[in-house]
Amino acid sequence: xxxxxxxxxxxxxxxxxxxxxxxxxxxxxxxxxxxxxxxxxxxxxxxxxxxxxxxxxxxxxxxxxxxxxxxxxxxxxxxxxxxxxxxxxxxxxxxxxxxxxxxxxxxxxxxxxxxxxxxxxxxxxxxxxxxxxxxxxxxxxxxxxxxxxxxxxxxxxxxxxxxxxxxxxxxxxxxxxxxxxxxxxxxxxxxxxxx
Amino acid sequence: xxxxxxxxxxxxxxxxxxxxxxxxxxxxxxxxxxxxxxxxxxxxxxxxxxxxxxxxxxxxxxxxxxxxxxxxxxxxxxxxxxxxxxxxxxxxxxxxxxxxxxxxxxxxxxxxxxxxxxxxxxxxxxxxxxxxxxxxxxxxxxxxxxxxxxxxxxxxxxxxxxxxxxxxxxxxxxxxxxxxxxxxxxxxxxxxxxx
Numbered sequence: 001x002x003x004x005x006x007x008x009x010x011x012x013x014x015x016x017x018x019x020x021x022x023x024x025x026x027x028x029x030x031x032x033x034x035x036x037x038x039x040x041x042x043x044x045x046x047x048x049x050x051x052x053x054x055x056x057x058x059x060x061x062x063x064x065x066x067x068x069x070x071x072x073x074x075x076x077x078x079x080x081x082x083x084x085x086x087x088x089x090x091x092x093x094x095x096x097x098x099x100x101x102x103x104x105x106x107x108x109x110x111x112x113x114x115x116x117x118x119x120x121x122x123x124x125x126x127x128x129x130x131x132x133x134x135x136x137x138x139x140x141x142x143x144x145x146x147x148x149x150x151x152x153x154x155x156x157x158x159x160x161x162x163x164x165x166x167x168x169x170x171x172x173x174x175x176x177x178x179x180x181x182x183x184x185x186x187x188x189x190x191x192x193x194x195x
Numbered sequence: 196x197x198x199x200x201x202x203x204x205x206x207x208x209x210x211x212x213x214x215x216x217x218x219x220x221x222x223x224x225x226x227x228x229x230x231x232x233x234x235x236x237x238x239x240x241x242x243x244x245x246x247x248x249x250x251x252x253x254x255x256x257x258x259x260x261x262x263x264x265x266x267x268x269x270x271x272x273x274x275x276x277x278x279x280x281x282x283x284x285x286x287x288x289x290x291x292x293x294x295x296x297x298x299x300x301x302x303x304x305x306x307x308x309x310x311x312x313x314x315x316x317x318x319x320x321x322x323x324x325x326x327x328x329x330x331x332x333x334x335x336x337x338x339x340x341x342x343x344x345x346x347x348x349x350x351x352x353x354x355x356x357x358x359x360x361x362x363x364x365x366x367x368x369x370x371x372x373x374x375x376x377x378x379x380x381x382x383x384x385x386x387x388x389x390x
Binding site: 086092122123136138 | 287
């Protein structure tokens with residue numbers, strides 16, 4: 001399980017063999033079946049989860065009972081409610097498995113120890129967070145300036161694998177669109193491609 | 196000028212005297228007069244700016260000519276269009292000075308050198324970005340779940356100094372509220388406090 005983690009980290013920073021051995025002691029492997037919860041909205045989030053295999057979704061249920069998808073996390077992605085993890089407040093999100101999923105859990109205490117013991121991981125998380133800030137900015141911008149078709153196409157181009165693995169109604173929720181809008185956009189793209 | 200920067204950094208990490216000397220060579224001091232631009236929407240953002248004294252606002256103008264405030268940055272805060280800085284794309288924001296403002300500019304090349312030469316700065320920016328991600332989550336959550344009164348009160352409690360220094364119409368834009376709503380909320384608070 002750790003090979004995926006190390007491969008992912010070593011795209012950004014190099015780790016020595018000794019550091020990898022230390023790292024392994026900080027993570028707890030966990031298997032989730034499809035539809036199983038990693039975190040339930042309202043609970044205190046206690047871990048960062050690295051996805052080794054499978055697919056998770058992070059979402060919240062609003063006062064009217066509607067589900068809003070915040071994030072998908074597949075192989076090589078991290079999932080967590082950082083706000084709950086770092087402040088100790090109840091989580092605003094649930095996280096569950098869209099497919100059978102293997103994760104490596106890193107508790108807050110172990111995250112802090114890891115950063116103390118392995119300076120390369122400071123660099124890794126600095127880069128990871130820096131990229132997350134950019135992704136959030138792009139998503140916020142896209143939400144207000146792009147049409148439904150542009151949003152769908154942009155996701156399809158950047159993450160074609162997600163499109164095959166995630167049900168259409170969840171893609172719609174993630175993009176903030178009605179499921180009918182997605183169907184309409186897909187029909188239009190198909191028509192244009194067929195010409 | 197550097198004392199404010201070092202004070203701010205040393206709330207998170209310690210720097211040696213030698214590291215401080217290296218740091219100083221990476222930053223370029225700049226004075227902005229009130230209403231002067233640090234960045235113009237559409238230009239390529241080339242710096243991270245640390246505010247030593249004064250107050251900046253980051254904002255964008257939409258297709259209809261409306262100004263949307265994204266961020267205020269006062270003493271000890273950083274301002275930049277990170278998306279433009281790190282991707283080289285045109286900036287989506289302008290940054291200008293609400294008050295006469297002194298900043299220390301860090302170019303992308305110097306930012307990268309700084310991180311290479313001073314490992315403590317990896318930790319500093321990791322913590323800074325980690326906190327920024329939490330702040331963005333709180334703001335997104337607040338935008339959809341809080342009333343106008345709650346949003347205003349929350350900002351007034353967390354940043355009372357901003358309330359005195361920033362004109363009311365800019366506070367309204369930052370909170371995504373109409374200026375009349377802010378006036379109504381303030382009257383209501385005044386009434387309640389007077390009782």
